[in-house]
Structures are given as C-alpha cells and as structure tokens.
Amino acid sequence: MNEENFDIELAVVIVNFGLGSQVLKVAKENGIIGGTIFLGQGTIKQPFLEFLGITDVRKEVVFMITDSEIAKKSLSLIEEKFKMKKLKNGIAFTMPVNYFYGSHDKEKPSKKGVEKSMYNCIYVIVDKGKGNEVIESADRAGSKGGTIINGRGASAHETSKLFSMAVEPEKEVVMILAENEITEKIVEQIKTDLEIAKPGNGVLFVQNVNQTYGMKRPEID
Numbered sequence: 001m002n003e004e005n006f007d008i009e010l011a012v013v014i015v016n017f018g019l020g021s022q023v024l025k026v027a028k029e030n031g032i033i034g035g036t037i038f039l040g041q042g043t044i045k046q047p048f049l050e051f052l053g054i055t056d057v058r059k060e061v062v063f064m065i066t067d068s069e070i071a072k073k074s075l076s077l078i079e080e081k082f083k084m085k086k087l088k089n090g091i092a093f094t095m096p097v098n099y100f101y102g103s104h105d106k107e108k109p110s111k112k113g114v115e116k117s118m119y120n121c122i123y124v125i126v127d128k129g130k131g132n133e134v135i136e137s138a139d140r141a142g143s144k145g146g147t148i149i150n151g152r153g154a155s156a157h158e159t160s161k162l163f164s165m166a167v168e169p170e171k172e173v174v175m176i177l178a179e180n181e182i183t184e185k186i187v188e189q190i191k192t193d194l195e196i197a198k199p200g201n202g203v204l205f206v207q208n209v210n211q212t213y214g215m216k217r218p219e220i221d
Contacts, residue, residue: 008067012062013075016057019082024037031067038060042145043146119209124173135148150173
C-alpha cells in the first residue's frame with residue numbers, strides 16, 4: 001500500500017464450523033493479508049428441528065481488514081465457492097473502517113465517509129447465557145437470525161477485545177444483520193426486553209454495512 005488515503009473495510013464472513021480456515025485461504029489467495037476466526041453459535045429456524053430440540057449450529061466468524069476493492073473481489077469469490085446463495089451456507093458483509101493501525105506502524109485513514117446502506121449490523125454484548133434471549137427478542141421484531149460469539153479471554157482474569165472494546169470472559173457478543181428499515185424496531189425490542197438501559201445489563205451498538213453477500217433467498221434446484 002502507498003501513503004495515499006484509501007478505502008478500508010472490515011470484511012466479516014460467517015460460515016459453518018470448520019470452514020473458517022478455508023475462507024481465509026481463499027481470501028489470502030486474493031490479496032487479503034490475514035484475519036481472525038472466532039467460534040460462534042448460529043440459529044436454525046425449522047419447526048421439525050425445534051421439535052427435536054436441535055436449533056443451534058456451530059459457526060465460525062472470520063474478521064478481515066483490507067482495502068475495499070480487495071474485499072469486494074475476495075468476498076465475491078468466497079460467496080461463489082461456498083455457495084452462499086443457498087440457504088444456511090453462510091453470509092458475508094463489509095463495514096467501513098475509519099482508521100487502520102498496524103501496517104508498518106503507520107495510520108491509514110479512509111478516504112471517504114460512511115455511505116447510506118441497506119443493511120446494518122447490530123452488536124449486543126450481554127452476560128454469558130443471555131445471547132439466546134437477545135436472538136429471541138430480535139426475532140419478535142422481524143430479525144431473520146443472528147450469531148452468538150463467546151467473549152473468551154486467555155484466562156479467567158483476562159479479556160478479549162472486539163473493535164478495541166474489552167469483552168470479559170463471561171460475556172457473549174450477538175451479531176444480527178438487519179435491513180435498514182427494521183433495524184430501529186429490532187434495537188428497541190432488544191432494549192426493552194433485555195433492559196439494556198439499566199447498568200450492567202449489556203451494551204448495544206450498530207454499524208452500517210457496505211455490501212452483503214449470500215443474503216438473497218436461494219432458488220430451488
């Protein structure tokens with residue numbers, strides 16, 4: 001990268017357990033330097049599976065920061081390779097990053113601001129065990145599901161970090177991708193049901209999404 005300003009994005013890919021390393025391999029082959037894989041828990045909405053009590057599936061969440069053009073190329077190929085247009089095969093999306101640190105210790109400012117998007121990513125950090133309550137609350141407001149990430153540190157006395165925010169070992173991070181039109185409704189529902197405004201009950205924040213992959217309902221083969 002040169003010294004000029006460029007567009008930086010956070011690329012997020014959510015796939016079934018065991019596929020995160022393959023996603024990173026494809027990304028690296030197409031210019032992304034590296035990324036981080038988190039273990040998450042997704043939800044499956046199927047009446048028969050709910051009857052059997054099998055409604056959760058392990059997911060891997062891959063975070064990668066890169067140039068926007070590289071992200072677009074990589075995620076398009078990842079969408080195709082992992083057949084994300086088919087239901088439950090995974091989703092991917094990008095979000096704007098204002099500043100990036102870590103490349104030769106030089107600050108990399110993005111050259112343009114956040115644009116209005118069709119989707120938002122809602123993050124809710126709650127006590128361990130509360131993640132499913134967040135998902136259920138969001139569902140009541142029209143959400144199509146979400147992913148729960150365990151905020152786990154290296155030991156009981158350490159913390160992990162998400163976007164420079166400390167996440168205690170006993171916390172869960174819930175990620176919900178929502179259409180712009182219903183984001184506020186989902187947020188209000190979660191705030192009410194989980195009483196987020198009360199001290200110690202959790203943290204909720206929303207980021208704009210630049211581009212989504214795998215969000216269209218699949219065609220029947």
